Amino acid sequence: MIKNADPLAALRIETPPATLREMALERMRRAIISGLFEPGTRLVERTLCDQLGVSRSVIREVIRHLEAEGLVEMLAKQGPIVARLEWDDARQIYEIRAALEATAVADCARVADEKVKAELRQSLDELDRTSQQNSPLGILDATTSFYRTIFRAGGHTIAWDIVSRLNSRISRLRVMTLSTPSRTTSGPSQIREIFARIEKNEPEAAAAACRAHVAAAAAIAESIIGQ
Amino acid sequence: MIKNADPLAALRIETPPATLREMALERMRRAIISGLFEPGTRLVERTLCDQLGVSRSVIREVIRHLEAEGLVEMLAKQGPIVARLEWDDARQIYEIRAALEATAVADCARVADEKVKAELRQSLDELDRTSQQNSPLGILDATTSFYRTIFRAGGHTIAWDIVSRLNSRISRLRVMTLSTPSRTTSGPSQIREIFARIEKNEPEAAAAACRAHVAAAAAIAESIIGQ
DNA sequence: TTCGGTCTTATGGTATACCATCATACAGGC
DNA sequence: GCCTGTATGATGGTATACCATAAGACCGAA
Structure with missing residues (x-):
């Protein structure tokens, strides 16, 4: 019975997320995160209908x-706009990330096996490659994949959702910080430090390194837009 | 000019959030949180239209x-249902709460002035009153107001949003834990301990007390539904 | 009786129509 | 020429209509 379960599961028809709504959601989200729609831009519904080719x-x-x-963001009596980001919001987001990522990193350091470490190494290699190419978006992807592995390893799926969502809100800021000279040099080394501690299964040290990393990112962000 | 600004501000017409959507959102949210709609229940759109008296x-x-x-939760090809809560989700939520609340409590202990402390005392009194009446919902409200003050004092509005949202997902579980004998006795005293540390402006001790409080709640929750 | 096919219904996905309101522009009187 | 009242258009809020499909009921034949 159990032997059958697996092969049969392969037959299962995955629901193609082919609904217009899901596709539109994905496109719009990417448009905002990528900066195609700039913060504060009005999102006029009928215009979006034309642009995406769907109904209101x-x-x-x-x-x-x-x-x-x-x-x-919804402005009463005016409709939706792309959310603006005050520095205070960004500050809070970095703080929350510090708390959640540090926890996840510590847990990961406790349970990480060879498989996890191998995955992390792969992300690190990707990170090196993209930093040498000076490609902010590539760095962002590599960093994301690094942290995703960490959160997954510790079973922190909900925290990962939260962190992802927060990151999407500061995506433009992140790209700006990554275009900073200081960031391109120090970022990878800090992440390597986190990995080194995970590799040695040192939770406390790993968490500390993680906090340092986030704090550094926040500091650069503040120097860029801190009003 | 500046002197005029204040009196004139009083004239400002606040936008009454009178849109049907917002009212419906509020009602539905409460219906789910309060347990009126039980987890797993299908949310049939046309039925809800009749129940709320609005359009699809x-x-x-x-x-x-x-x-x-x-x-x-959306089930593909079946429509929406009230989200179910696995123990693993609840576990994660308690963990995240521990991290965020401890941070907020520590910050609050750093900056709390008399005004904040007075507000906290008020929530504590309310907590005592409701626990003596053995009113789980009252206790929940008092606890919420206690923490809201703490998060606000430290300027953690976003973290507060996150915690509120997480709490709404485990609201039924929380009510159950509060109906537990052990909880009704230990809960208030743990919260008092948090307050005592805040009152003395001892961030580390306050955070520790907070973590202990959340951990205790999680433990009871697990004893109730941990599969 | 059981299997297979067909019809019906429930229900979500999508598009569209209509209305209220705010903003802008325009016109007329002082 | 400036102020005020009115008309017009842009746009969000809401309701409704239509379609596709999945799930169940019903029915007939082997």
């Missing part, structure tokens, strides 16, 4: 979703 | 919002 129902539902995610 | 557009937008909040 779909657009409005997507906007509701993005609103709950914090990527879109 | 409104209902669907509300569902999108609640979906993003994690209170509603």
Whole structure:
């Protein structure tokens, strides 16, 4: 019975997320995160309908979703705009990330086996490659994949969702910090330090390194836009 | 000029959040949090239309919002249901709360002035009153107001949003834990301990007390539903 | 009786129509 | 020429109509 379960599971038809709404959600989210829609831009529903080729129902539902995610802000009697980011918000987001990532990193250092470490190494290599190419978006992807592995290893799926969502809110800021000279040099080395501690299974030290890393990123961010 | 600014501000017409959508969102959220709609229940759109007296557009937008909040789950090809809560999710949520609340409590202990302490005392009194009446919902409200003050004092508005949202996902569980004999006795005293440390402006001790409090709550929760 | 096919219904996905309101522009009177 | 009242358009809020499909009921034949 159990032997059958696996092969049969392979037959299962995955639901193609082919609903217009999900596709539109993905596109809009990316448009905002990538900066194609700049903060403060009005999101006029009918215009979006034309741009995405769907009806207002779909657009409005997507906007509701993005609103709950914090990527879109509703101005009463004026409609939705791309969420703006005050420095104070960014500051708070970095703080929360520090708390959650440090916890995840510590847990990861406790349980990491060879498989996890191998995955992390792979992300690190990717990180090196992209930093040498000076590609902020590449660095961002590599960093994301590094942390995703860490959160998954510790079973922190919900925390990962939260961190991802927060990161999407500061994505533009992150790209700016990554374009900074100081960041391109110190960033990778700090992440390597985190990995080194995980590799040796030293939770406390790993968490400390993680906090330092986030704090450094926050400091650069503040120097860029801290009003 | 500046002297005029204040009196004139009083004239400002606040936008009454009178949109059907917002009202429906509030009602639905409360219905789920309060347990009126039990986890796993199908949320049939047309039925909800009748129950709330609004159109499907409104209902669907509300569902999108609640979906993003994690209170509603979408089953492909079957529609929305009230989100179910696995123990592993609850465990993670308690962990995240521990991290965020401890941080907030520590910061609060650093900056708390008399005004904040007075507010906290008020919440504590309310907590005592409700625990003596053995009113789980009252206790929940008092605890919420206690923590809200703490997060606000430290300027952690975003973290507060996150914690509130997480709490709404485990609201039923929280009520159950509060109906437990052990909880009704130890809960208030642990919160008092947190306050005592804040009052003395001892960040580290306050954070430790907070972690202990959340850990205790998680332990009781696990004893109730930990599968 | 059991299997297979077909019809019906429930229900979500999508598009569209209509209304209220705010903002802008324009016109007329002082 | 400036101020005020009115018309017009842009845009969000809400309701409704239509379609596709999945799940169940019903029915007939082997």
